[in-house]
Amino acid sequence: MERRVRPNKRDLIVDEASRLFYERGTGLGVDTLVDEIGVAKMTLYKHFPTKDELIVACLRHIDTRYRARLRGGLADDGSATDKVLGIFDSLREWFATPSFRGCAFVNATVELADPQHPAHAAILEYKTDTRAWIAELLTECGLVAPQFVARQIVQLMEGAITTALLEQDPAAAAVARASAAQILAANGGT
Template sequence: MSPLLPLEEQVLRSAEALIYAHGVHAVGMDGIVRLSGVPRRTIYKRFGSKEGLVRQVLQQRHVRWMSWLDREVTRRATDPRERLLAVFDVLHDWFGTEDFHGCAFINITGQYADPNEPARVVAREHKAALLDWLASACQAAGCPSPQAWAARFLVLVDGAIAVASVAGSPAAALDAQSVARALLDTLPFPPQENDR
C-alpha cells in the first residue's frame, strides 16, 4: 500500500470516525467534508465514490487493527497458551474505551445485503486474516488441528465483541476468556525444554 498524503489521511480518519460511530448509510459526504475540511471534489477525485472511500477506510482499519492486536498480545504474554488468553485481555481494554462501537467489519456487513459489495469483501478478508492469526497462535500453543481451534477462538472473539457492543460492558471479554481457558485446559501440556 502506498503512503497516504496528509489530505487523504485526514479524509480517511474523518470518514472512519463518522462511519464507525454512526454507520455507512447515516453518514453523508457533507459530514465527511465538514469534519475533514477537505473539499468534496478532492475527495471524489481521490476515492471515486463514497463506496470507494468506505472500502479504503476498512482496508486501513484492517491493517491498523491487526497490527494493534499482535502488538498488544505480544506485550502481555510470551507463553503460547497465555498469548491466546491475552487476546481477551486486549479486547477487555478495548471494550472499555469511550469510542468502542463493536466490530467495524461486522457492523459494515450488516449494512449491505449484497455479499459481493466491496466493503463486505474487505470485511471477509479481515476475518480470514484474523482466523489465520489465531491459527498460528493455536499451532504455537500445541492445539491439534489449529485451523479448527482457531475457528472456535474466532467465535469467542466475535461473540465477545458483539455482546460487549450490545450490553455496553467489557465483561464479555472475561467471560469469553474463561471459556477459552477451559478449552485450553483440555489439551495436554506440551513438553518443556528440560523434559526433552
C-alpha cells in the same frame, strides 16, 4: 524545535472517515463527510471516485489498527497460550473505551447487506486473515487442530464484542477468555 509531520490528504480522509463511519455508520452522506473532515468534495473524489471505494479503504485502515490493538495485548514473555489469551485482555481494554461501538466489520456487514458490495471482500479478508493469524498462534501452543480451534477463538471474540456492546460491559472479554482457556486446555494447549 521538532517539526510535526502532517498526514497527506488521502490519509486524513481515510482516518477521519473511518472514525465517522465507525461512530455513525456507512450510511453517512458524502456532504456530511466533506463538511466534518474539512476537505472539498473534489478532493474527496480525487482520492476516492466512489463512496464504496472510501468505505473499503476505511475498513482496511480499521483492520490495521484492530490488529495492532490485538497484538498489543500479547505477552512477550509468556507461553503461547498466554499470547492467545492476551487477545481477550486487549479486547477488555477496548471494550472499556468510551468510543467502543462494536466490531466495524460486523457493523458494515449489517449496513451493507448486499453480498456484492465491494466492502464484503474487505470484510472477508479481515476475517480470513484474523483466523489465519490466530491459527499461527495456536500452532505455537502445540494444538493438533489449530484451524478448527482458531474458528472457535474467533467466534468467542466476536461474541464478546457483541455482548460487550449490547450490555455495555467489558467483563464480556473475561468470560470469553475463560472459555478460550477451557478450549485450549481441552485441545492440549501448552
